[in-house]
Structure formats: structure tokens, C-alpha cells
Amino acid sequence: MTQLDRLLRSLQHPGMPWEVATLAGCLLAAFGIAWLIGRRRTVESVWFGRAVVDGVLFPLVALVLVYGASFAIEIAHRAVLLRIAIPMLIALAGIRLLARVLTVVFPASRAARLLERIFSWVAWIAAVLWILGLLPVVMAEMDAVKFTLGKSKITLLSLLQGVLACGVVVVVTLWVSKTIERQVLREAVHDLSLRKAASNVIRAALVLTGLLLVLSAVGVDLTALSVFGGAIGVGLGFGLQKLAANYVSGFVILFERSLRIGDTVRVDKFEGIVADIKTRYTLIRSLTGHESIVPNEKLITERIENLSLADPKIMLTTSVSVSYDSDPDEVQRVLLEAATSSKRVLTEPGPAVRLVEFGADGLNYSVYFWIADPANGQLNVQSDINLAILKGLRAAGIEIPYPQRVVRLVQPDAGVTSSARAATN
Secondary structure (H helix, E strand, C coil), X not given: CCHHHHHHHHCCCCCHHHHHHHHHHHHHHHHHHHHHHHCCCCCCECCCXXXXXXXCHHHHHHHHHHHHHHHHXXXXXXXXXXXXXXXXHHHHHHHHHHHHHHHHHCCCCHHHHHXXXXXXXXXXXXXXXXXXXXXXXXXXXXXXXXXEECCEEEEHHHHHHHHHHHHHHHHHHHHHHHHHHHHHHHHHCCCHXXXXXXXXXXXXXXHHHHHHHXXXXXXXXXXXXXXXXXXXXXXXXXXXXXXXXXXXXXXHHHHHCCCCCCCEEEECCEEEEEEEECCCXXXXXXXXXXXXXXXXXXXXXXXXXXXXXXXXXXXXXXXXXXXXCCXXXXXXXXXHHHXXXXXXXXXXXXXXXXXXXXXXXXXXXXXXXXXXXXXXXXXXXXXXXXXXXXXXXHHCCCCCCXXXXXXXXXXXXXXXXXXXXXXXX
């Protein structure tokens, strides 16, 4: 008789209806507890997910209730169905944990979705083997497969356990670091760039500490990592100089806050808003939608214009020429009214009009005005001011002169022309 036949026969005992009712009651109770705890949630979380049953809390609560109910029922008879539900709930809790953490940390990553599917298949296969009683046999066979790595012998089972342990540590670390960033750093650190830097440092420290603990628990000699660390140092010193410089520059930028997310900067005549600061590069997005990826070392070693570092206000100017017959006072009044017609133009410091040149075609005026939101565009506000100037000058009857050129025709001397013609004949 196979394990499956024994399992099916054990499910036919007289107390099966009570087990079904108990399992349904545990699942309903778990749903109610999760709903009561998370009914006031405002954002998607690891515990509750998008729906109540989509997070980690529901399978964990159901697991506790089913495990307790199985002990109570086994006083009278064997709880077969509840014992089957326990590995299923454990697999579901692990899958939900991985899925929710990857969704929160990497919301749009295809690799994260692929990793989630792979882990789901592995978890469900392990649960089925556990239910059928074949998991110890499979583990024994995996433990018999051995690899020799230097002086150490590693079995396939220990290798798989190490990979799973590292995966659990990484997932939990990502979850803890994201929680710290949301719950602690968001309240304590208001600057977005500094908060991102602190989050990256905490995440790296937690991942490194967790991996070292896991490797030590699995049996890996950590002294061997010193040789690997020395090799990495040599590689960084020679072949990875630029890469290492970009990473170090990224942390320097984040901690010094010379550039912050949201600043308007100009790099090599490319002007835009700092959209994100990575550890290796900085992403700058222009108002036209183009994006520029700038290595962090360039932002440290070269001259960069930060238009938002000290004061976001910038001065813009536009020029216009009017006829010499125009009244200068009237021209200044019209130009000032046009400059103040835009809501984006600041009143302090206010706009100014200056007669800058006596041109060949007319009087040349310049209009100076300040704005406090260059990230919303500069050409659009200049266009609004120019249109207002044009309408104001036309309404006041002030002429904008066309370019004028005087052409003088020189007539040749008649006597000289006749002599020249006679000489040629």
C-alpha cells in the first residue's frame, strides 16, 4: 500500500465531519481576527496585503488555531485533516511573506515576480512531500549527495538549507529595513535624500550581519572570507576604480546633501530635476521628459549648478524695442503691468524695467522678474510675459519698430563713363 493510499484511507474515519467543521471554523476565526486588526489600514502592508487574506497575518493566525485544535481533537482520535492543513498553512505563510515583501520593496520588478513563482512551486512541493510522509526520505537522499570544496565536504541538503536560510534572512532584512524607513525614518528625518541614505546603510548592515550569522550557522568557515575580501580589495584598487569611486561618491552626496531629490540642477548644459540618487549614478529628468544618467563621481569632481541649493528663486529677463517717439514713462508702466500679470512672478523682489540701449531702430528695454518655481518651467512664463507686453503696447498705441536700413545709390560720373567707353572702342 502506497503512502497516498494510506492517507486516503485515514481520511475516511468517522470523525471527519468534525474535523472539516473545526478547520472551517479556524479559517473563519483567522479571517475575523485579521479583519479586526487590519480594518483601519490605509496602505498595503506585508501583514495584510491588498486584502485581508492576501497578507502574512491570516495564514499565521490560521496556523496557530489549527495547530491548537489538532491537539484538542487528538485527545479523542487522530486529527488527520488538521495535520494535513498545517504544512499547507506553513507553505502559504512563507509564500505570502516573500510575495508581500518583494511587492513592497520591488513593486515593479519582473525578477521579483519570477523568484516568487519559483519559491511557490518549491514550497508547495515540500508541503505535498510532508503530507505524504516522503519529505524525510527525500532529505536523506539529498544528504547522501556530497560535494568536496577544498577541505570541506558539503551535502546537497546543507547547500539547500543554506540557500533557504540566506533567502529568509534577506527577505526579513528587506522587510525590517522597509519598516524602519516607513515608521521611524519618515518621522525622524524629513529630508528625502538623507532618509534614503540612512535606509540604504541600515539595509546593507542588516543584510551583511544576517548573512554572516547564517553562514556561520550553516558551518561555513568565515575566516575563508578574508581571502575573498582581500581579492575584492585588489580588484577595487585596479579594475574597479571608477565603479568604487561612483559608489563612494553616491554616499558622499547623500550624506552631504549637496544634491537632493527634487533639486533643479544643470550638468553639462543639461538642466533638469534630480529624480533619484542611486549609489552609483544620479537620475536627472528634464522638463521635456528626457532623462540623463550621471555618474556620481562626476557630480563630486566637476562643477555642477544647483539652482535650488540655497534659494530656489531665479531671475528671468526679456527684451523689447519701441519707437523713439514713445513716452518712456508710459512704456515703463506698460512693461511693469505686463510683468506683474503672471501669478508666478514674485512681488518681492518685484519686477523691474530698464532702458538699456539706444538702438539703431528704437529704444531697447529689458524687463527683469523673479520666479520661485523654476521646476515648473521657465519658457512658459517668459512666453506669458511676452504676450502680455505685446498686447499692452498695442493697446497703448506704442509702436514696435521694424528694422530700418538706409540704402544710398551712388551715380557714376558721366564724363568719366564716356571716356572709358571711347578708350575701349
